[in-house]
Amino acid sequence: QSLKIGLIPADGIGKEVIPAARRVLEAIGSDIPKPEFVPLLAGWEVFVRDGTALPEETVEALRECDGALFGAVSSPSRRVTGYSSPIVALRKELDLYANVRPVISVSANPDDKPAVDLVVVRENTECLYVKQEQLVHSENGREARAIRLITERASRRIGKMAFEIALSRPRKQVTIVHKSNVLTITDGLFRETIRQIPSESNGRYDSVKLEEQIVDSAVYRLFREPQIYDVMVAPNLYGDILSDAAAALVGSLGLVPSVNAGDKFVMGEPVHGSAPDIEGKGIANPIAAIRSAALMLRHLGYAAPAHRIDRAVDQVIREGQVLTPDLGGKSSTDDVLNAVLKKL
Amino acid sequence: QSLKIGLIPADGIGKEVIPAARRVLEAIGSDIPKPEFVPLLAGWEVFVRDGTALPEETVEALRECDGALFGAVSSPSRRVTGYSSPIVALRKELDLYANVRPVISVSANPDDKPAVDLVVVRENTECLYVKQEQLVHSENGREARAIRLITERASRRIGKMAFEIALSRPRKQVTIVHKSNVLTITDGLFRETIRQIPSESNGRYDSVKLEEQIVDSAVYRLFREPQIYDVMVAPNLYGDILSDAAAALVGSLGLVPSVNAGDKFVMGEPVHGSAPDIEGKGIANPIAAIRSAALMLRHLGYAAPAHRIDRAVDQVIREGQVLTPDLGGKSSTDDVLNAVLKKL
Numbered sequence A, B: 001q002s003l004k005i006g007l008i009p010a011d012g013i014g015k016e017v018i019p020a021a022r023r024v025l026e027a028i029g030s031d032i033p034k035p036e037f038v039p040l041l042a043g044w045e046v047f048v049r050d051g052t053a054l055p056e057e058t059v060e061a062l063r064e065c066d067g068a069l070f071g072a073v074s075s076p077s078r079r080v081t082g083y084s085s086p087i088v089a090l091r092k093e094l095d096l097y098a099n100v101r102p103v104i105s106v107s108a109n110p111d112d113k114p115a116v117d118l119v120v121v122r123e124n125t126e127c128l129y130v131k132q133e134q135l136v137h138s139e140n141g142r143e144a145r146a147i148r149l150i151t152e153r154a155s156r157r158i159g160k161m162a163f164e165i166a167l168s169r170p171r172k173q174v175t176i177v178h179k180s181n182v183l184t185i186t187d188g189l190f191r192e193t194i195r196q197i198p199s200e201s202n203g204r205y206d207s208v209k210l211e212e213q214i215v216d217s218a219v220y221r222l223f224r225e226p227q228i229y230d231v232m233v234a235p236n237l238y239g240d241i242l243s244d245a246a247a248a249l250v251g252s253l254g255l256v257p258s259v260n261a262g263d264k265f266v267m268g269e270p271v272h273g274s275a276p277d278i279e280g281k282g283i284a285n286p287i288a289a290i291r292s293a294a295l296m297l298r299h300l301g302y303a304a305p306a307h308r309i310d311r312a313v314d315q316v317i318r319e320g321q322v323l324t325p326d327l328g329g330k331s332s333t334d335d336v337l338n339a340v341l342k343k344l
């Protein structure tokens, strides 16, 4: 038996960090079924070549895989007809409705705020990401409208995911992030649906403490007192912003992993982007990608090897000898990879 | 001749900080026409009493004023039929299309990051704040939709405001914050409209440097390297989040002022909320409200007295002897007010 993993490095430093994550998965040994890797295309480069950022073969091949690792995509700097983000499309095509982003500080960086240990659980399929936009020409010039969709169904399943994750953590606290003081109907639905989950759970979530925060003050408090948060659950766009904000607290986007998870498939993805400024220099931090591989394994049910990878990474960060420039070090992607491999 | 200023303390600590700001305006003396204050109602309390959060008389009276100061509103913790935010309504009724929020660190707090000096220029009338929301019942449960509106007209006027503010500052840099990699049409319109302003300005903005950032990485970089920003211009909701995030950098929301500005009217408003947790304790920080009064004066053309107020506030913060608890001090609202009055 083997573990079939799609590899979609996509653009920029995605092509540097995904191979590093692959090396770590190969090094895990008999704790997991032998991984079989399926290299797949997506992103700006394939769009320029073939006119599509997400080839049909990629989606089809992923449906045959157990999991996948996605790198990062470059966005064109101006609007290009026919181009749209393949990661957003993939999340929708494969119904990967949850974007789970654990942010944990391991005091690598002397500037770190202490003790950040939270998970952003971001709804991944709706909100403004449904991309229903329209442009009309009126007397007063152009007017553009976008639809923001929030459904009870998607809110319930993301809420349940948040409660489940909270159950597995010592603090067992869920904070709903919303803006229902303005968006009374859409965010009101998100909020009410999630608040109702415990009462429909036959006591399963009785031990979970439920809190809520308006998104603007959630970001403010995230910066001022990150320790108040455990699991934050949010609609798509707020979740996007919250996870970047939380990443800033732990020193670098280069440390923060995520998985895009559905009921049948899971795809790891570092939170950072394609980083055109450092592309090709061999100095991209592979840690977010490596941790994303671990998180993928955990969601596939392989908790022990996932833990081994995380522990190896933590050791490398804590020792502080082999760090990429985003963490103030001078090491290369390969140096960090090799340091992690040694600790495995 | 007098200066007619509407005073709308509204709820919570609004009723503590607006009177403080009033005292400062009264103390300014002959640098401004004698202020005449018009006390007006809005908010949750008047809603509970009269069934409206924004009485018609308040709007009518404001139309006769030169400017106004608004405190803060309490939001009901659950959706209440008929209640909607009076501040959002006021911005729209009086066409106060720009929300200008300068965030400046004066190293009051030893934890402060160094040298934050930026202005968030937030569009104030559209985006998701148009509040066009709908709930439908489908086979799969409830589905809610909200419209996000971005117009060329509103984007152009907020963009111009940002360029004008940049012209008055040493660094002269504008950063457009958007998410046009996902919202290609709405944020695309916002971005393109603002990018075009310099070429239509007959050289007026030639000295202004124009940058842009995707909102998630804008928040990340705001936290990691706030010194890269000068003037940030953003659609309504991003601006809401950005200004709270920036406030976190300077130690307290209790320091950050704003004005809601239109072409004919300007209303000062502290960025903080009604703070039910400290309401009635006499320890609310009045500085944001006092600075909002100064900012209002500046927008009304009284730069010198505005500068006097800001200098007095800066001195009090820098000396660090009289600070409210949000800044780690033990002083009361009145103590801080009196300290500022002494420095005037």
Ligand SMILES: CC(C)[C@H](C(=O)O)[C@@H](O)C(=O)O
Pocket (backbone or CB within 6 Å): A073, A085, A087, A088, A240, A271, B181, B182, B216
């Ligand atoms: C690249 C972009 C479409 C994407 C998003 O907004 O989801 C990214 O910011 C992320 O967080 O994965």
Ligand SMILES: CC(C)[C@H](C(=O)O)[C@@H](O)C(=O)O
Pocket (backbone or CB within 6 Å): A181, A182, A216, B073, B085, B087, B088, B240, B271
């Ligand atoms: C109270 C709320 C409606 C308001 C807003 O979102 O505009 C507040 O957060 C603000 O920033 O002034």
